[in-house]
Structures are given as C-alpha cells and as structure tokens.
Amino acid sequence: MTLKDVVDIVQGTVLCGQQSLDREVHLGFASDLMSDVLTLLEDDILLITGLSNNQAVRTAEMSDIMQILFVRNKRPTQGMIDLAKEHGITIITTGYSMFRASGLLFSHGLKPVY
Amino acid sequence: MQVSYEVKAGDFSRAGHVSSTVKGLMKQLAISPVLIKRIIVALYEAEVNVVAHSYGGTIACTIEPDTVAIEVRDTGPGIPDLELAMTEGYSTATPEVREMGFGAGMGLSNIRKNADTLHIDTGADQPTVITMQFSLLHEVNHA
Numbered sequence: 366m367t368l369k370d371v372v373d374i375v376q377g378t379v380l381c382g383q384q385s386l387d388r389e390v391h392l393g394f395a396s397d398l399m400s401d402v403l404t405l406l407e408d409d410i411l412l413i414t415g416l417s418n419n420q421a422v423r424t425a426e427m428s429d430i431m432q433i434l435f436v437r438n439k440r441p442t443q444g445m446i447d448l449a450k451e452h453g454i455t456i457i458t459t460g461y462s463m464f465r466a467s468g469l470l471f472s473h474g475l476k477p478v479y
Numbered sequence: 480m481q482v483s484y485e486v487k488a489g490d491f492s493r494a495g496h497v498s499s500t501v502k503g504l505m506k507q508l509a510i511s512p513v514l515i516k517r518i519i520v521a522l523y524e525a526e527v528n529v530v531a532h533s534y535g536g537t538i539a540c541t542i543e544p545d546t547v548a549i550e551v552r553d554t555g556p557g558i559p560d561l562e563l564a565m566t567e568g569y570s571t572a573t574p575e576v577r578e579m580g581f582g583a584g585m586g587l588s589n590i591r592k593n594a595d596t597l598h599i600d601t602g603a604d605q606p607t608v609i610t611m612q613f614s615l616l617h618e619v620n621h622a
Contacts, residue, residue, distance in 0.1 A: 397580060398580060398581075398583045398585075399579075399580035399581055400524070400580075400581055400583045400585035400586060400589060401583065401585065403520045403523065403524060403585075403589055404585070404589060404592075406516075408512075408516075414580075416580045418491075418578070418579060418580070419491070419492060419494070419495070420491070420494065420495065420527075420579045420580045420581070421580060423494070423495035423498075423499070423523070424495075424523075424580065426495070426499060426502075427495065427498060427499075427502070427516075427519050427520055427523045428516070428520065429512065429516055444492075
C-alpha cells in the first residue's frame with residue numbers, strides 16, 4: 366500500500382513528508398521500545414508507535430525507516446518534525462490506538478515484519 | 480579517516496547526534512547501506528548507553544578502506560557485572576531512560592549482534608570502554 370492509503374485507513378494527518386505519499390510500504394512494526402525497532406534488518410517498514418519524542422525519529426533514521434505513524438493522538442514536537450524533514454521521513458498521526466491502527470492496516474494488507 | 484566526538488551524560492535531546500553525523504560520513508564514503516545500518520545501529524545503542532548510564536564520554540571512529548573501528552569511552556561509573564548486563568532483558572535503566580523508548584535490556588546484546596568483533600573493558604567504579612570493529616571487505620560499494 367502507499368502512504369496515502371495508510372493515511373486514509375487510519376484517518377490520519379500528515380505532519381511532514383507530504384511529497385512522499387505515493388511511496389509504497391509493505392511491512393509494519395508496532396512498538397514503543399526503540400531497541401526492538403533497532404533489531405530489525407528490513408528497511409521497507411512503517412513504524413507504528415506511541416512514543417512521541419526525539420528518539421522515535423532518531424531510531425527511524427538509524428534504521429532507515431522512512432515513515433512513522435504516531436498513534437493515540439500523540440503530537441510530535443516541532444523539533445521532531447524538523448528532524449524528520451531533515452532525513453526525508455514522513456510523519457503521520459492518528460487518534461486510533463496502536464491496536465486499532467495496526468489491525469486495520471494488517472487487514473488491508475500491510476505485512477508484519479515477523 | 481578518524482573522527483571523535485564528545486557525548487554528554489543525560490542529554491537525551493541530543494542522543495543520536497553523533498551516530499547521525501557518522502552515518503552521514505559513511506554515506507559520503509559510499510559504504511554499502513546494509514553495512515552502514517549494522518554499524519550505526521551498534522553505535523547508536525552505545526551512544527544512548529553513554530547518555531543514559533554514564534558520566535559522559537567520547538566516541539572515536541576510525542574508518543579505513545577495509546575496516547571501521549569504533550571506541551566508545553566513558554568516565555564511569557562502570558558495569559559491575561558485565562555478564563549480567565549482556566543478558567537480554569536485564570536493565571538498570573531509570574524511568575527517564577524508559578520514557579525515551581530504551582532500557583529494555585537489549586542495547587549491549589544488539590551491539591554484540593551487529594559488530595564483527597566486540598570488546599568491553601569495565602568494572603565497578605571504572606570507566607567503560609567499548610571497542611567494536613566492522614569489516615568492510617566484500618561490502619564496499621564501488622558504484
């Protein structure tokens with residue numbers, strides 16, 4: 366699915382990276398633990414997290430993850446958005462819970478990493 | 480090429496800044512993305528450890544044509560039981576560190592998984608020095 370599809374499915378809002386909404390993403394990983402994210406070898410991942418601080422964006426950067434979906438209506442700071450823009454990372458937010466967002470995306474074809 | 484950087488204790492707003500800088504350098508040197516990811520994940524975990532657990536320290540990276548060597552050195556307080564600290568799931572992280580998304584007891588084992596060689600010199604009330612090496616052989620992108 367494309368990031369545009371992700372936005373539609375979770376009724377999300379795009380905070381940065383609008384120019385990349387045509388980008389395809391095939392895998393999803395939901396976690397608030399960044400060390401778990403850092404164990405992943407795949408790049409083509411949508412990170413689904415409720416951890417709204419700099420380290421979520423930093424971890425995405427280190428892991429070559431180009432898209433983050435913040436759940437539970439978490440609002441990234443301007444510093445996080447600026448950091449994401451610097452590295453071409455798209456940030457989407459949704460009011461849905463992590464379970465609901467993950468379940469909907471899974472049912473629409475987003476695959477688990479494992 | 481050798482570069483070194485200071486890492487301040489407790490400065491979570493900048494945790495990852497050194498790793499990001501080194502990643503940029505490696506991209507310029509056309510090191511393969513797969514290898515960069517392994518190196519940077521290990522370095523980032525180590526950098527977060529210095530911020531989260533130490534009194535502060537330095538990170539030195541030496542990039543040669545066939546190897547990358549990274550030394551992460553802090554000024555204490557050291558790890559009293561290294562074997563325990565290397566156990567997945569064991570952590571002494573504070574609530575503040577956990578709020579940052581770390582402190583799950585995965586950091587050192589994640590470093591060990593990614594580095595080709597890893598040496599940790601530490602002890603109670605001592606500095607901790609982590610030395611890791613990565614081979615670039617067969618991984619260098621000549622494109």
